[in-house]
Amino acid sequence: DARVTQTPRHKVTEMGQEVTMRCQPILGHNTVFWYRQTMMQGLELLAYFRNRAPLDDSGMPKDRFSAEMPDATLATLKIQPSEPRDSAVYFCASGSASTGVLDSPLHFGNGTRLTVT
Amino acid sequence: SQQGEEDPQALSIQEGENATMNCSYKTSINNLQWYRQNSGRGLVHLILIRSNEREKHSGRLRVTLDTSKKSSSLLITASRAADTASYFCATGPPRGSARQLTFGSGTQLTVLP
Numbered sequence: 001d002a003r004v005t006q007t008p009r010h011k012v013t014e015m016g017q018e019v020t021m022r023c024q025p026i027l028g029h030n031t032v033f034w035y036r037q038t039m040m041q042g043l044e045l046l047a048y049f050r051n052r053a054p055l056d057d058s059g060m061p062k063d064r065f066s067a068e069m070p071d072a073t074l075a076t077l078k079i080q081p082s083e084p085r086d087s088a089v090y091f092c093a094s095g096s097a098s099t100g101v102l103d104s105p106l107h108f109g110n111g112t113r114l115t116v117t
Numbered sequence: 118s119q120q121g122e123e124d125p126q127a128l129s130i131q132e133g134e135n136a137t138m139n140c141s142y143k144t145s146i147n148n149l150q151w152y153r154q155n156s157g158r159g160l161v162h163l164i165l166i167r168s169n170e171r172e173k174h175s176g177r178l179r180v181t182l183d184t185s186k187k188s189s190s191l192l193i194t195a196s197r198a199a200d201t202a203s204y205f206c207a208t209g210p211p212r213g214s215a216r217q218l219t220f221g222s223g224t225q226l227t228v229l230p
Contacts, residue, residue: 004159033217033218035220042221042222042223043220045217045218045219048217056217091159091160093159103148103165103167103209104165105150105162105165106150106152106160106162106207106218107162108152108159108160108161109159110158110159111158
């Protein structure tokens with residue numbers, strides 16, 4: 001049963017430290033999303049890749065966040081330096097977009113719960 | 118800003134009753150999707166309805182879409198305690214739009230045994 005895998009599941013770190021979150025999308029999917037979920041803001045889109053190219057990262061604080069897809073089996077989200085306000089659950093999701101329209105379901109990983117103290 | 122907004126924010130019902138959740142959105146869409154999230158887990162896709170469809174069924178789920186009112190509803194019939202979760206709608210933008218799939222704030226459904 002294909003699934004999106006995210007590591008680590010939990011991360012506790014001190015303010016100022018670098019955090020790297022990893023995602024293995026479902027094989028064959030050509031779109032990858034990074035979302036952040038908090039009680040106050042709900043699900044916020046941070047970045048969107050199609051065919052490994054970043055198409056939209058307007059939701060991401062550029063001074064400290066970066067997202068990459070070094071290959072089709074790995075997407076990474078880095079925060080450097082981390083701050084307490086970055087505490088949230090970060091989700092990766094993958095899907096298929098045909099002809100530029102996202103018209104199929106997204107498959108989510110179980111998230112990385114980040115706590116920055 | 119979030120495209121879809123669910124209503125109500127929280128819903129508590131007895132097992133066996135039906136649960137109805139609503140979603141309103143603001144701009145044109147290609148499709149609308151409903152997802153479910155259990156505590157501590159990722160979202161799971163439930164059903165996708167395209168802009169040219171009015172109703173869709175999947176098991177105990179029934180989704181309607183009214184594009185003139187920019188609204189959708191999710192009905193869960195004969196609810197079970199295991200249906201307790203948060204339910205989110207997400208709007209898929211039309212071709213050529215710069216927007217991506219955006220989620221509402223969710224409805225927390227509690228089904229009491």
